Amino acid sequence: MIRRIRQEELTGFQEGGPYHPSYDLQTDFVMVYGIHGDFQERIRTWKEKGYVVHLMTGVSWGGYQDYLNGKIDGRPHWDEAQKNRRYENIIHGTSVDIPYMVPTIAYADYLTERIRIAVDAGVEAIHLEEPEFWVEGGYSDAFKREWEIYYREPWQAPHSSVDAQYRASKLKAYLYTRTLDRICSMLKEYAMQKYGRLIRFYVPTHSLINYTQWRIVSPESKLLELPGIDGYIAQVWTGTAQTPNVYNGVRKERTFETAYLEYGIMQELVRGTDRRMWFLHDPIADDPKHTWKDYRTNYIRTLVASLLHPHVSRYEVCPWPRRIYQGEYPREGGSGKERIPASYATELQTILNVLGTMEGQDAEWLTDSLQVGLLLADSAMYQRNHPDWSEEATSFKYDGTEVASALGSEFMELLDWSPFYGLALPLLKHGAAVRPVQLDNAGRFPGYLDDYRVLVLSYEYMKPESSGLHNVLAEWVKEGGTLIYVGDGSDDFHGVREWWNQGGKKYASPMEHLFASLGLETTLAQGSYAVGKGCLAYLPLHPSQCAIDPEAGEQLRETLESALAKVAVSWERKNGMALRRGPYVIAAVLDEAITDEPYDLRGKYVDLLDKDLPVLDQVSVAAGEQVLLYDLSRADEGVQLIAAASRIDDVEQGAGGFTFTAYGPDGIQAAARFLCPCKPQTVSIGQEGDSIRIPLEFVWDEGSSTVLLSYANNPSGVTVRVIW
Structure with a gap:
């Protein structure tokens, strides 16, 4: 049976480096980041491994010193750097020579020429990341010129009045809308004229909630009016969702709730349109000071929050896998640093492969949530x-x-x-x-x-x-x-x-x-x-x-309850929510809620957030916890892949058993659970195309008629044969 096709582009990730087997995540597509150095060589290495290749590059900042220093057109462009009230350049990260930019016409044309080489290189889509204008900006000479052109009046300092602040921000949103429209329109025409192909453009952007909270202006919904924009990536992750907020007078991190709201506005941004949306998850964060336990806890919160929005079923499974699978982060207790724990690496591989199966699943609320x-x-x-x-x-x-x-x-x-x-x-x-x-x-x-x-x-x-x-x-x-x-x-x-x-x-x-x-x-x-x-x-x-x-x-x-009563609608207050998407059950119970009672499920479930994919007869979700389960009662008859920490596109079933080929990043232990009509007698494994086979241990669960297989991942593929 065919399970997944890469051209559907259901899952992907972004990476600045060339292909490497340790982070060959086996998603459908990869976004090669940045047009610099060996850009075309990096594209080639990923294409050779079967990935659909996109390009991603920053649109409001980047290594654009040739433009800033006047090497492009003979005129320095540092007057186009965003400046704050103190007339200081607003800098991306810590590098003083990478400012956020005021998107002038000249800057848009410069980016168009830089990105044109990606069209020539044959990428199938281009992602123009994070069109951002900080609210404290609006003081550079370029912005003052744009103000006079747009408003037909002298520039006003944004801090001089609320009217000036509001008008400055409206102009900032317009400028990045204009820039994206210009870049996408010109390059779409170029691709059609020169190559006869339609290239797609997407905008990876933080949510409207996060940009507002972090005090950034971006076009957001205005991009829906641009025919050159084909969709978005919802850049929601632990770093945005861990921003504290206030409830009942208490300021603290509420990662699940914040992520739930962030993914919600991104779903609603494109609901009912023909624009595509991917939800981003990040198994770690931009802040490198957390432990792996903290990263995992908050990752699960954001993951489950996203799955409770069933109108979106495409995912960027992580940014920068190199920093996940090769990076080191603080140990519990502060005794040095460590690489990703083996159990978390296996769990991540299971999750990202589960995400590739969400498309087309029917959704049904299990809780009667208003x-x-x-x-x-x-x-x-x-x-x-x-x-x-x-x-x-x-x-x-x-x-x-x-x-x-x-x-x-x-x-x-x-x-x-x-x-x-x-x-x-x-x-x-x-x-x-x-x-x-x-x-x-x-x-x-x-x-x-x-x-x-x-x-x-x-x-x-x-x-x-x-x-x-x-x-x-x-x-x-x-x-x-x-x-x-x-x-x-x-x-x-x-x-x-x-x-x-x-x-x-x-x-x-x-x-x-x-x-x-x-x-x-x-x-x-x-x-x-x-x-x-x-x-x-x-x-x-x-x-x-x-x-x-x-x-x-x-x-x-x-007030809500009273108004609902007038239109004969009732609201039963609860402390959580649960959603079924095909065979998957996604549930969360909130703390600080009306009650601390757990949400209980009985049946046969596989825990998809555990590296061993255990079969559970009862699941109790406590306050502050989230679960992602596979309901075995919804599995098809015969051999059925429940979940695996590998990409498995095909399962071939015969009278005496079944065979599959699994692909995954080098060095990561895999687990796979299958529904079987009877207990296997032998299981063997070998490299794809190799006649040598090695016996493989397995664990049979009689109550669920499932078998658990464990093996080492290999990006070149391992073939597993199950005989009953």
Whole structure:
């Protein structure tokens, strides 16, 4: 039976070096990183090993000294480096000669020429990574010129007013949208004209949640309007998800919950479109100071969080496998460093091969979790600096390469972003399946909101970028939707020069225009209001209060329950969620929730997060834990591969047994569990194409009719023969 085809590009990874057998992960594709040095040779080494080859390169930073120093066109371009309020260059990493760039037309054309060689080299897709403009930027000469062109008025220092800050950020998003449109359009035309082939372009980007929390501006949903962009990679991983947030007044890391929300907004970014999305996982992190135990714990949290969003089934299984499989990290207790533990290496190989089978699996919730959409707009990124903040605070830059909890209290507060988490966490912690929903898409795609019966909205930390969004929301409510609006109108950014207070519109805030669009008074008392077949529930609190004050969080939950009762929808509060995707069961139980009761499962399950792939009759998921299981009751009859720490594309079954060839990275022990019609008598292994065979030990589990095989991986393949 055929299991996987590489051209489907279900799984991949990025790597800056040439092929090496120790990190030959046997995914479908590899993204060769960077156009430098032996770029074409690196492509060749991966192609020879059967990978579909893509290119990835940074679009907002890189080793672009030839451009910066004037070797390209005779003019230095250091005036295009992003600068903060102190007129310091905003630097990527620690190298002073690699700044983040203001994306001018000249810079876009330079990148186009640099990337053209990748088209000539025959890569099938190009990933333009992380179009990022820091909120503390906006002071370089190039940005000042772009301001005058775009706004037709003299440049204003972003810290001079909230209006200047908002307008600066809108311009930053536009500039990177323009740059990506220019690069992709020119190179797509070039590939078609010269080679007669269509090349694809993707944008690996952090989530809207993380960019807002880390105070970065990026195009995000605006890229959906560009015909040259074919999709995204959701760069969500331990480094983003471990950023602390506040719930019930306590600031701490909540990796699972944060990752769940991050993957959620990335799923909703492309839901209902023809754009492709891969979810990224990282078994370690950019911060090299953690132990392997810590890396594994947080990796599992992000992995399970991603699998609870079933509209996406493609994955970047890791960035930089070389640092995972060849790197050394602190031992428990601080006694030196060590390479990846053998058990974790085997588990990772099992997981990444399981990820390659998620496509096409039917999804079904096992917990009756209320689906709640939390509206989020790109404009949230525009409000992450304020003129009242100190010069030190407005120049602060956090990129995840150090532990956020080690920062000073003033800087940790800058990362809280409590208005958003104040709406998300009180509901998520009580069992609502909260999904951030891309508000901007409601105006782009008819029927985008139809999958939701309940939406939560606040304009205290973001703004609607067009009045037409309110027409869509009003129609959705009138057709039976329940809209919960939370806000007290206190946000300074309500006063920026925007559509709700310009021309004939004289609204103090977009909230007032929303209420008028619903046929209600612009000023309302707290309560619920019937609107057509649906209703608006209004809670006049600043949403950050719901993060800081437990009583305010409970007010939010009660407002939701009361509004749902008016449309005959009930909400049973829970402490977790479980989802079935084909034979897979994904479950998580939250801590800090309404109860600490475990979630119990009975049957025959294989634990896919254990290197030995044990068969379990009972699984109990405790508070703060997550599981990924294979339900043996859903397995097909006959020989069936349940899971393996190797790539197994074909299983050939005959009257007397079955044979398969397994591929995996050198030096990593593999385990594979198969469902069998009867107990094997012998198992043997040999190199692919070699007539010499060696007996292989196996473990038979009578209760599940499965056999566990253990063997050493080999990137050239090992052939296993099972005889019964």
